[in-house]
Amino acid sequence: MHIQVVSLATGLIAVAQVVGAAPAAKCKPKRNVELGPRPEYLIRDMDDGPLKDKLSSCLDQEAKTSKFSIGHRGGAVLQFPEETVESFVAGTRMGAGIQECDVAFTADRELVCRHAQCDLHTTTNILVTPLAAKCTTPFTPAADGKPATARCCTSDITLVEYKTLCGKMDGYNASATTPEDFLDGTADWRTNLYSEQCGTVLSHKEFIELVDDMGLEFTPELKLPDVEMPYDGDYTQEMYAQQMIDEYKEAGIDPARVWPQSFVFSDVAYWLAHEPEFGRQAVLLDDKGNTPQTFPGAIANLSFYKESGVQVIAPPLPYLVTTDENDNYVPSEYAITAKELGFKIITWSLERSPPLKRVAEEGDYYYMYMLNGTKHDGDLYELVDVLSREISVLGIFSDWSATVTYYANCFGIL
Numbered sequence: 001m002h003i004q005v006v007s008l009a010t011g012l013i014a015v016a017q018v019v020g021a022a023p024a025a026k027c028k029p030k031r032n033v034e035l036g037p038r039p040e041y042l043i044r045d046m047d048d049g050p051l052k053d054k055l056s057s058c059l060d061q062e063a064k065t066s067k068f069s070i071g072h073r074g075g076a077v078l079q080f081p082e083e084t085v086e087s088f089v090a091g092t093r094m095g096a097g098i099q100e101c102d103v104a105f106t107a108d109r110e111l112v113c114r115h116a117q118c119d120l121h122t123t124t125n126i127l128v129t130p131l132a133a134k135c136t137t138p139f140t141p142a143a144d145g146k147p148a149t150a151r152c153c154t155s156d157i158t159l160v161e162y163k164t165l166c167g168k169m170d171g172y173n174a175s176a177t178t179p180e181d182f183l184d185g186t187a188d189w190r191t192n193l194y195s196e197q198c199g200t201v202l203s204h205k206e207f208i209e210l211v212d213d214m215g216l217e218f219t220p221e222l223k224l225p226d227v228e229m230p231y232d233g234d235y236t237q238e239m240y241a242q243q244m245i246d247e248y249k250e251a252g253i254d255p256a257r258v259w260p261q262s263f264v265f266s267d268v269a270y271w272l273a274h275e276p277e278f279g280r281q282a283v284l285l286d287d288k289g290n291t292p293q294t295f296p297g298a299i300a301n302l303s304f305y306k307e308s309g310v311q312v313i314a315p316p317l318p319y320l321v322t323t324d325e326n327d328n329y330v331p332s333e334y335a336i337t338a339k340e341l342g343f344k345i346i347t348w349s350l351e352r353s354p355p356l357k358r359v360a361e362e363g364d365y366y367y368m369y370m371l372n373g374t375k376h377d378g379d380l381y382e383l384v385d386v387l388s389r390e391i392s393v394l395g396i397f398s399d400w401s402a403t404v405t406y407y408a409n410c411f412g413i414l
């Protein structure tokens with residue numbers, strides 16, 4: 001899928017300015033950072049040129065935590081089950097300076113870290129536990145050419161019940177005739193290496209404690225409820241948005257360490273109005289331009305968000321980058337507009353896609369407006385470089401934190 005965007009970038013953007021996050025408030029990373037073999041693999045795969053030379057020159061540099069590197073669902077999701085202690089610890093070891101918990105609520109209105117309120121059937125072992133009986137839609141085997149189905153929500157169970165589940169790699173087998181078979185759907189370029197035992201799921205409060213202990217910053221995302229609000233008669237969207245902030249206040253966390261996110265403009269507006277210290281760093285996620293038809297409207301809406309007081313905008317990677325006539329990655333009209341309006345920009349998510357050779361052949365959401373520049377794995381660092389030096393993004397969510405941390409360390413981004 002392509003879009004015709006006239007890029008105004010050429011010649012306009014000369015020097016990149018690295019805009020640092022707010023000063024760290026009693027927050028100091030407590031782990032040695034190790035980046036493993038992947039950055040070197042990616043660099044060796046790059047096209048020759050100054051960027052490859054620069055990144056190669058840092059191979060023996062000491063690795064450090066960077067807030068430019070944001071752990072997506074923990075920051076190790078390429079290999080570890082998402083939003084588990086194991087993923088948070090692994091992403092932190094790879095230098096993520098900010099950690100993400102996607103927030104959903106349970107039947108007893110406790111907050112837990114899950115990417116969606118109703119993804120327990122694909123991200124946990126719930127279907128092979130007694131709790132399967134509580135699922136909104138129980139497991140139905142594949143039959144007569146129809147796929148297997150199930151739907152299990154955090155709001156189907158209590159926090160105590162939730163804590164008995166095991167996190168696993170996200171995915172399912174649509175041909176499954178048994179719940180056991182349904183659980184297995186890991187993409188062939190990911191792995192079950194750390195998923196066979198039991199990924200440790202956690203509440204939002206436990207996430208705060210874990211990330212605070214590791215000395216990092218927090219980016220909780222208020223997930224859109226999959227049930228009608230107000231839930232159970234009187235639990236409103238505002239109460240839910242407030243509860244997420246209250247858990248940081250109760251834990252004594254400095255708001256300067258918290259980056260609350262939502263795709264819903266009214267959630268961000270709520271924090272700006274009622275919790276300005278947290279609203280100052282509230283991140284408006286943007287997914288309103290997923291087709292060439294809707295993309296211009298998303299760009300046009302940026303000035304409205306700015307006037308409404310939103311400081312941080314977070315579009316997916318393809319909104320920010322397009323290609324020029326030589327198939328090089330360049331800033332898109334969206335990126336240029338967001339920069340001109342003075343937004344802080346965060347983007348998602350690197351390392352979420354299949355190997356780039358496959359992306360080039362089959363297409364992929366995260367590269368949809370820049371496919372012409374996407375050919376092989378080494379292109380990842382060309383993308384990060386445009387995001388950093390030409391678009392001045394504040395941070396990049398990644399499913400494998402080492403990739404972004406390495407770039408940040410090499411360019412001295414804290």
Ligand SMILES: *[C@@H]1O[C@H](CO)[C@@H](O)[C@H](O)[C@H]1NC(C)=O
Pocket residue numbers: 173174175176177178181182184185
């Ligand atoms: C998917 O389920 C079908 C039917 O239960 C089974 O034959 C097949 O081996 C499963 N595939 C995987 C990858 O588990």
Ligand SMILES: *[C@@H]1O[C@H](CO)[C@@H](O)[C@H](O)[C@H]1NC(C)=O
Pocket residue numbers: 264265266288297298301
């Ligand atoms: C503009 O923003 C509002 C508020 O989030 C949203 O409802 C609307 O769909 C957006 N319009 C476009 C074209 O993106």
Ligand SMILES: *[C@@H]1O[C@H](CO)[C@@H](O)[C@H](O)[C@H]1NC(C)=O
Pocket residue numbers: 002003004323324369372
């Ligand atoms: C991608 O390349 C094709 C073939 O060269 C060209 O027709 C198309 O316009 C390009 N798309 C973009 C978005 O530049």
